[in-house]
Amino acid sequence: MISEGEHRLKHLRKEEDELAAQIVAMDEKSKKAGKDRRLEWSTAQRLVFKVSEYQGSLDRIIALNTELKNLANSDELASNSEAKYRSLHSDTLSRVQELFSYVCKGLLGNQVKASLTLSGQGLQADVEVGGMAMESLKAIAFDLATLLMSIEGRTMLPAFLVHDSPREADLGEAIYHRLFKLVRSFERLGDDPLFQYIITTTSRPPDDYCKMPFLVAEFQGSNAEERLLRQNLGGSAT
Secondary structure, three states, rough: OOOHHHHHHHHHHHHHHHHHHHHHHHHHHHHHHHHHHHHHHHHHHHHHHHHHHHHHHHHHHHHHHHHHHHHHHHHHHHHHHHHHHHHOOHHHHHHHHHHHHHHHHHHOOOEEEEEHHHOOOOEEEEEOOOEOOOHEEEEEEEHHHHHHHHHHOOOOOEEEEEEEOOHHHHOOHHHHHHHHHHHHHHHHHHHOOOOOEEEEEEHHHHHHEEEEEOOOOOOOOOHHHHHHHHOOOOOOOO
């Protein structure tokens, strides 16, 4: 009976060891499964974040494409409007280009290259002589071309122009003198006075224009009696 009990006890201990081993194995398997689930969850979270990030990028791309299409449509509308404007005013633009070139040739000679171009930024004037740009002349030439347009009745502006001190130093003596002679030539466009041109200058005009009826008034800054309006506008003289 003792021998049978010992055998039975030995068998139970073996079963106990096997069960303990199984428990350890199952515990390890459970831990591994938990670790795998956490890894899968973390991977899934990263995938969700990436999907959200990609969706945001896709939305921005779609928005940018829409904006580009709108800009393209706006550019097309602007181009069509510009083309329509050019067509509508082509005669006027052509004439002012002709007059601008005429004035530039009158001031610089026939070798000058003068052009007016109309773009979305407005009128662009270019004047060159021998490859050199004449920046100081462009505004004066354009003003005179516009004056001629007014004389012809092609503008809503009066045929009246004031040039404030286009100095000889800015234009050069030869061009400065031609300016007076060119404007004088405009008087031959008709019998009646067609325009009024006033030029204020600190440089001496050509001798022929330093007398009446061309020279209207002379002013000096040294004393009040010789100034504009014959008085000190700012108080006491300095």
